[in-house]
Each structure stands twice: as C-alpha cells, then as structure tokens.
Amino acid sequence: xxPPLYAGAGERTWYYSYRVFCCLILLFLILPIVIIVPLSFxxxxxxxxxxxxxxxxxxxxxxxxxxxxxxxGMTDPKQExxxxxxxxxxxxxxxxxxxxxxxxxxxxxxxxxxxxxxxxALGLSRSHLPYRNLIMSLLxxxxxxxxxxxxxxxxFFYSKVGLSQTYAxxxxxxAVLGVPFVVITVTATLIGFxxxxxxxxxxxxxxxxTVFFKIILPLILPGxxxxxxxxxxxxxxxxxxVIFLAGxxxxxxxxxxxxxxxxxxxxxxxxxxxxxxxxxxxLLTTVELLRRRSEKMRGLSPG
Numbered sequence: 001x002x003p004p005l006y007a008g009a010g011e012r013t014w015y016y017s018y019r020v021f022c023c024l025i026l027l028f029l030i031l032p033i034v035i036i037v038p039l040s041f042x043x044x045x046x047x048x049x050x051x052x053x054x055x056x057x058x059x060x061x062x063x064x065x066x067x068x069x070x071x072x073g074m075t076d077p078k079q080e081x082x083x084x085x086x087x088x089x090x091x092x093x094x095x096x097x098x099x100x101x102x103x104x105x106x107x108x109x110x111x112x113x114x115x116x117x118x119x120x121a122l123g124l125s126r127s128h129l130p131y132r133n134l135i136m137s138l139l140x141x142x143x144x145x146x147x148x149x150x151x152x153x154x155x156f157f158y159s160k161v162g163l164s165q166t167y168a169x170x171x172x173x174x175a176v177l178g179v180p181f182v183v184i185t186v187t188a189t190l191i192g193f194x195x196x197x198x199x200x201x202x203x204x205x206x207x208x209x210t211v212f213f214k215i216i217l218p219l220i221l222p223g224x225x226x227x228x229x230x231x232x233x234x235x236x237x238x239x240x241x242v243i244f245l246a247g248x249x250x251x252x253x254x255x256x257x258x259x260x261x262x263x264x265x266x267x268x269x270x271x272x273x274x275x276x277x278x279x280x281x282x283l284l285t286t287v288e289l290l291r292r293r294s295e296k297m298r299g300l301s302p303g
Contacts, residue, residue, distance in 0.1 A: 033277060040065060040270035047267065065271040069095040072268065095272065098256040105167065105252060106235035109174035113235075114228040116175070117182025122216070124183070125190040136183075143180035150176070151244040158245060165247035173241045178231025185230065189223025222290040229287050233280065 003015040043062035044050050052060025071077040073094040079085050089096055120139055124132055142150055154173050155164065163169035193216075201211040217224075239254035246255065253272060260269050 036270045037274050037277070040267065040274045042267055042270075045267060047265070047270070065267045068266070068268045069093070069271060073097070095253070095256060095268070098251050098253045101250060102236055102252040102254075105171050105174060105250070106232050109171045109178055109235045110228050110232040112171070112175040113178035113182050113231040114224060117179045117227055117231070118186050118220075118224050120179070121183050121186035121190060124187055125193070136187075139183050140180040142177050147177070147238070147240045151241040154241070155244045164245060165250065167250055170242060170246050170250050173245055174235035174238055175231075177238060177241065178234050181230035181234060182224070182227030185227035186220060186223045189220045193219060222293050226287050226290045229283050229290075233283055236279075237276075 003012050007015065038053065039047065039049065041061045041063065042050060042053060043060050043064065050060050070089045070093055073092050073096075074085075074088045075092055076085075076088060079088070117139075120135075123129060124136055124139075126132075129135070151173070154169075154176075158164040158166075158169045163172070197215050197219075198211055201215050202208075206214070236252075237254060239252075239258055242250070242252050242255045243258070246252070251259075253276070257269050257272060260266060
C-alpha cells in the first residue's frame with residue numbers, strides 16, 4: 001500500500017526506508033534457513049555449492065542424501081526396494097529410529113502438556129483464585145529459565161527416582177517445557193470468554209463436566225490446539241533436555257543431528273533439516289489459521 005497523497009518528502013522517505021529495512025532483516029533471518037534447501041540436493045559430500053550447482057548442471061544435483069535417511073544403519077543398504085528393505089530400514093536405520101522417537105515423544109508429551117495446561121488455564125481464569133499471579137509465574141517458569149538449568153535439575157532428580165534414560169522421563173521433561181505454551185494460549189483465549197454461558201448451563205441443570213465438554217471446550221478449542229502445536233514444536237525441536245536425560249534408545253532427530261555434526265559430518269543433516277523446515281511451516285500455518293478462526297468465533301476481526 002503506497003503512502004497517502006498528503007505525505008511529505010520526509011514521510012515518504014521514512015515510509016520506504018522502513019520497509020526496505022524490514023525486508024533486509026527478514027532476509028537476514030530467513031536466508032540461512034532457505035540456503036540449506038538447495039544444499040541438501042548436492043551430489044558431492046560437502047556443505048558448499050559446487051561449480052556444477054552454481055552452473056545449474058542437473059548432474060550436480062542428487063537425492064542421495066534423502067535416500068541416506070532411510071539407508072544409514074541398515075544391515076544391507078544396497079538391497080533392492082521391497083518389504084524386506086522397508087523392515088530393515090524401520091528397525092535399523094539411525095535416522096528412522098530417531099524420527100520414530102521424535103514423533104512418539106512429541107505426541108505423548110503434547111497430550112500431557114495440553115491436558116495439564118488447559119486445566120491450569122481454566123483455574124487461572126477464575127478471578128477469585130488466591131495467589132493467581134504467583135501460580136502463573138511458576139507455570140510459565142520453564143519458558144523463562146534457561147533449558148540447560150531445567151535439564152540439569154531434572155537429571156539429578158531423575159537419577160534418584162530411576163527415570164533417567166527412559167522414555168517416561170524424556171516425555172515428562174518435554175511436557176514440562178510445553179505446558180507454558182498451552183497455559184498462555186488458552187489463557188489468552190479465555191480472556192474473551194463469556195462466563196454467562198457457564199452460568200446459563202448450570203442454571204439449566206447441566207453437570208460441570210457437561211458444561212465443560214459442551215460449552216467451554218468447543219469455544220476454547222482453537223486456543224488449546226494452538227498451544228498443543230507450540231508444545232509439539234517445542235518437544236520435536238528440543239535437544240538440550242535429550243542430551244541430559246536420554247540414552248541411545250531415546251535419541252531424537254535433534255540429538256541425532258547434534259551427534260552427526262560432532263562425529264560424522266554428512267549432508268544428510270541438511271536433508272533432515274529441510275524436512276523439519278517444511279514440517280515447521282505446515283505447523284505454523286495451522287496455528288495462524290486456528291488463530292484467525294478463534295478471533296472470528298469471538299467476534300474479532302482477524303489481524
């Protein structure tokens with residue numbers, strides 16, 4: 001949208017300078033992420049553009065590193081594609097093992113975080129709740145405190161109760177890190193919630209659980225799903241807690257990438273990173289659509 005016709009020379013200069021500056025900042029932030037996409041198709045085992053890639057030579061591009069995601073760790077990587085190869089990859093490929101762990105841990109941790117965070121947000125929405133600000137500060141503290149401090153504390157605690165290097169321990173740790181996102185998003189959704197609907201349901205004789213599932217939950221569901229998606233992304237991307245608390249069996253994709261950078265540098269990391277970027281874009285797009293739907297349901301104009 002161009003500046004208004006009555007704008008002076010200084011206002012026009014500021015108008016266009018500000019937008020150019022914002023575009024440069026966006027480019028600075030996005031370029032390191034975008035550049036890994038073509039590098040993931042590099043035929044050579046390097047983290048740089050070859051002469052053939054710069055010349056757009058088709059022979060310089062390859063999907064060998066995407067194939068390596070399924071082959072690295074297989075007992076027979078050169079076997080023909082078939083059911084035996086799929087089973088071998090599913091059971092033995094390192095990246096597939098890490099991907100299975102990431103989705104399983106993130107899914108279960110998201111369910112726990114969404115359930116506990118929603119219940120906490122419903123309690124915090126009560127104006128008569130004592131020490132509400134203190135409780136809110138404690139619930140969102142995992143978002144504020146550095147992850148390495150939280151992970152170190154959980155490590156010493158898990159070592160005493162026997163949860164170290166277990167799936168349950170990693171899932172609970174990721175749920176702790178995801179709860180603040182659910183609490184904040186659901187609390188923001190409840191700000192515009194009409195409490196008279198709850199009183200009307202109670203006056204009609206509905207039980208509290210019926211009021212929750214029939215009235216409250218459908219209206220706050222976009223906020224719950226948005227918070228759950230943020231919790232899922234947090235769990236899926238977490239590496240510090242996994243380094244402290246997980247063993248080899250619980251190794252996730254970020255932990256595998258971190259090990260790959262330290263132990264065996266391979267462009268396969270770029271291929272996995274490209275896939276993660278695509279997943280993140282889809283999740284963030286879903287969050288934005290849910291936000292617009294939530295505002296529409298509350299009678300607000302999407303902004």
